[in-house]
Structures are given as structure tokens and as C-alpha cells.
Amino acid sequence: MSPDKIVYVKVPGVLGWREYKLRELVWLWRTAQLPHNAVFQNAQDEWRRIDELVDPIIERENRAAAANGMENRPFARRRTRWVWFGSSVVAPEKPA
Numbered sequence: 001m002s003p004d005k006i007v008y009v010k011v012p013g014v015l016g017w018r019e020y021k022l023r024e025l026v027w028l029w030r031t032a033q034l035p036h037n038a039v040f041q042n043a044q045d046e047w048r049r050i051d052e053l054v055d056p057i058i059e060r061e062n063r064a065a066a067a068n069g070m071e072n073r074p075f076a077r078r079r080t081r082w083v084w085f086g087s088s089v090v091a092p093e094k095p096a
Contacts, residue, residue: 008041009034009050017041022057029054 007025010017011034020028028034029050038050 007053009038010041010047011035011038025050026054026057030058 005022006019007022008017009020009025025034025040034050036051039047040050040053042048042053
């Protein structure tokens with residue numbers, strides 16, 4: 001399933017529904033920003049519990065991370081970015 005796939009989600013108690021990209025939905029679920037009573041609309045236009053969609057994706061990602069030896073690196077996909085501040089440090093020379 002493509003991470004850019006649009007998924008329709010409804011949260012009980014909130015009027016209407018909202019569109020999410022699948023990667024957004026997984027991130028919201030992982031960070032506990034999506035309520036457990038949320039539902040999504042599947043291809044057959046049925047409303048199903050959100051964990052039926054998201055949990056298999058997270059399990060697949062965790063298995064892939066374990067296979068690559070990255071299970072102990074919580075932010076393994078994050079890359080280090082060096083920042084240049086526009087100044088340099090100059091060490092004084094030692095007197096002779």
C-alpha cells in the first residue's frame with residue numbers, strides 16, 4: 001500500500017470525517033494523537049476500526065527494522081545534518 005494513499009477517517013464525537021495520507025495516519029497512531037475509537041473507510045466503503053489498518057503496517061515496519069539490525073535505534077531513519085553557523089573557532093598558538 002502506498003504511503004501517499006488517501007484514507008478517510010472518522011472520529012466518534014467529532015462531526016464529519018477527514019482525509020489523511022497513510023503515512024500521516026501511521027505517525028498519528030504511533031504518537032497516540034489519534035483516538036482508539038477512530039474508524040477508517042475501506043475499499044468496500046465499510047467503516048472499520050483504525051487499528052485494523054495501522055497495526056499491520058507498524059508490524060511490517062518493525063520486522064523490516066529487525067531484519068536490518070535497526071530495532072534498537074528508535075529514530076534510525078533520521079539522518080544527521082551538519083549545521084554551519086557562519087563562524088569558525090580559532091585556537092591561539094602557544095608561545096615559543
